[in-house]
Amino acid sequence: MKNLLDALILGVVEGLTEFLPISSTGHLILAGDLLDFAHPGREAFYIAIQTGAMLAVVWEYRTRFFRVDPQLWRNLVIAFLPAALVGLLVGGLIKAYLFKPVPVALAFIVGGLIILWVDRGNRTPRVESMQAMSVLDALKVGIAQCFALIPGTSRSGATIIGGMLFGLSRKAATEFSFFLAVPTLIAAGLYDSWKNRHLFAIEDAGMWAVGLIVSFISAFLVIRWLIRYVATHDFRWFAWYRIAFGIVVLLTAVTGAVNWTAT
Numbered sequence: 001m002k003n004l005l006d007a008l009i010l011g012v013v014e015g016l017t018e019f020l021p022i023s024s025t026g027h028l029i030l031a032g033d034l035l036d037f038a039h040p041g042r043e044a045f046y047i048a049i050q051t052g053a054m055l056a057v058v059w060e061y062r063t064r065f066f067r068v069d070p071q072l073w074r075n076l077v078i079a080f081l082p083a084a085l086v087g088l089l090v091g092g093l094i095k096a097y098l099f100k101p102v103p104v105a106l107a108f109i110v111g112g113l114i115i116l117w118v119d120r121g122n123r124t125p126r127v128e129s130m131q132a133m134s135v136l137d138a139l140k141v142g143i144a145q146c147f148a149l150i151p152g153t154s155r156s157g158a159t160i161i162g163g164m165l166f167g168l169s170r171k172a173a174t175e176f177s178f179f180l181a182v183p184t185l186i187a188a189g190l191y192d193s194w195k196n197r198h199l200f201a202i203e204d205a206g207m208w209a210v211g212l213i214v215s216f217i218s219a220f221l222v223i224r225w226l227i228r229y230v231a232t233h234d235f236r237w238f239a240w241y242r243i244a245f246g247i248v249v250l251l252t253a254v255t256g257a258v259n260w261t262a263t
Contacts, residue, residue: 003207007145011049012212015218018053021115021157021238022245026104027160029151030249033101033260039207041199043095047192048208052215054185057178058224059216065182072179075133079142079159080175080183086146087188099151101260102253107152108246112224115239118161119170126167130175141176142165145184152246155184161235170230180221216229 006179013031028046031037039045054136058065064072089205097103127133144162148155156177163173 003039004210006032006035006039007037007045007049007207008138009212010037010046010255011052011214011215012218014046014049014211015053015056015215016219016222018050018215018219019057019156019181019222021111021154021160021235022233022242023104023111023152023157024050024053025099026108026152026154029099029104030101034258039204040047041204043099043198044192044199044256045208045211046050046195049211049215050185052212053219054182054189056216056219056223057181060220061178061238063177063262065179071131072126072233073136075135076180076183078135078138079145079180080187082139082142083145083149083184084187086111087149091149094151101249103150104152105246105249105253107150108242108249111157112239112242112246115157115161115235115242118165119234119236119239120220123164125169125172127172128169133172133176137163137168138176141168141180145180155181157238171227174226174230221253 010028010031013027014024017027129138141159141163144158147153148158159180160173160179253260
C-alpha cells in the first residue's frame with residue numbers, strides 16, 4: 001500500500017514538473033527522499049513514469065505528430081543526438097555523484113539565476129514559430145539539452161531557455177521542448193528499463209501503472225495550461241520558485257531540519 005501511495009504522489013510530481021522549467025528529476029529525487037521511497041528500482045521507476053508525461057504530449061499534439069512533416073522530424077533527430085551521446089558517455093557518473101538532494105538544490109538555484117538573466121523581456125526573437133527553425137537552431141537546442149543531464153537543471157528549462165537565448169520566441173521554444181521530450185524520454189525509458197530489467201517484478205505492476213496514469217493526467221493539464229501561459233507571461237516566477245526552493249533545501253540540509261538521506 002505504501003508503494004502505491006508513493007507512486008501516486010510521485011506520478012503527480014512528475015506530471016506537474018516535467019514540462020515546467022523547474023526540473024522533474026530534481027523534484028522526484030527530493031520527493032522520493034522525503035517519502036523514504038527506497039524501492040530497489042527507484043531510478044528506473046522515475047524514468048518510467050516520465051513515459052506517462054511523454055504520452056500526454058503525443059496525445060495533445062497527435063494530429064501534428066502523425067502527420068508527415070520531414071522538417072519537424074529532422075529537427076527532432078538533430079536536437080536529440082547531443083544529449084543522447086553525452087548521456088551514454090557520462091550518465092553513470094552523473095547518477096553516482098549528482099542524484100542527491102544538495103547538488104540538486106544547487107542546480108535549482110543556478111538554473112533560476114540563468115532564467116532571470118535570459119528571460120529579461122528585452123529580447124527580440126529571431127524565430128517566431130517552431131516551423132521556422134533551421135537545422136542549426138535545432139542543434140543549438142540539442143546542445144542546451146545536454147545540461148539537463150545534471151539533475152535539478154530541468155530538461156524543459158534547458159531547452160526552452162536555451163532556445164530563447166539562441167533566438168527562438170518563448171512559444172516556439174516551449175512547443176519544440178514539448179516535441180523534443182518524446183524521443184528523449186522514449187530513449188531514456190528504454191535504456192533504463194533494459195539496464196534495470198532484473199529489478200522488474202510482477203508484484204510491482206500496480207505501482208508502475210499508478211505512476212504512469214497519474215503522470216499522464218497531470219502532465220496533460222500542465223501542457224494545456226503552459227501554452228496559454230507563455231502567450232502573455234515570462235518565466236521569472238519559475239526562476240524565483242527555483243531559487244527559493246533550492247535555498248530551503250540547502251538550509252534544511254545544513255541545519256538538520258530535514259534528514260536528507262543522500263546529501
